Amino acid sequence: MLINADFSRPAIVSPRHYQWVASPQGGVERVMLDRVGAEKARATSIVRYAPGSHFPLHRHPGGEEILVLSGTFSEDGMHYPAGWYLRNPPGSSHRPSSPEGAVVFVKLQQMRPHERRAVRIDTRAASSWHGEAGREACPLFSDEAEQTSLRRLAPGEAVFTAPIDGAELLVLAGHVVADGARYERGSWMRLPAGPCPGIAAGTHGTTLYLKVGRPAGLLAEA
Known part of the structure; x- marks a missing residue:
């Protein structure tokens, strides 16, 4: 399959x-x-x-x-x-x-x-969050190929500020705007490596699951 x-x-899948x-x-x-x-x-x-x-x-x-x-x-x-x-x-x-x-x-x-x-x-615990490059982040996992975290962004703040080596995000709260379209809580995006994607937090800010790096496991057994 x-x-x-x-x-x-x-690839983008919205809740609707x-x-x-x-x-x-x-x-x-x-x-x-x-x-x-x-x-x-x-x-x-x-x-x-x-x-x-x-x-x-x-x-x-x-x-x-x-x-x-x-x-x-x-x-x-x-x-x-x-x-x-x-x-x-x-x-x-x-x-x-x-x-x-x-x-x-x-x-x-x-x-x-x-x-x-x-x-x-426990990402609800205040101790799991800290400032990272001027943003609130809850680190989940990091190695030489991938960085996974939760991120809280202020209204209008860009999700990405530089070209990416592949990325994946899930909107956990609020919404994001990409290419003029609004993506609500539950929206999932997977982006290939390339120029900085134009995705920003919505009018009330947003919380995201964000994975940045090269995808792993593309040769899984059927």
Whole structure:
């Protein structure tokens, strides 16, 4: 299956274009934002857990990245409400579930093989945020090829101030404006390497999940 699989072109999905598709596990639906492969795929998705839904124990050979958007996501007896960021390295396994229901942003098979450390960050905590180049940032992960963070931008502030080596963003609060179009909370964009994209925070500012760098895991197994 190929969805937004040409990484040399921009890809944008706004909430009004969400297409919820049932997963193989009952009570779990997903919006496929990009996908290269079948059920075991390199994939970026919005995943919705109905109350009481769960997956059996399974492994992630290419790792899994999760940002909890609403509700509470549970994993092996630990509970993560909205705002938690989880990064499970290649080769890890878990039993995900949600007794009360949840919506999560998920990236599969997009980590480099050398990653070994599990990450858990409560992005709601004031201690997780600091000033970075004059902006508020909540760092999530960084290595030689990728920098992932949450960013708070003031009204009208540009998201990018220089050419990029590829980028991906998810609007978490407020909206952004790109090429005269307005993209509300829940909008997802993936941008190829190139000149500085003209994207700015909306009239009340915005909070973004932002990943900058070269995409990983493009050769995931189908």
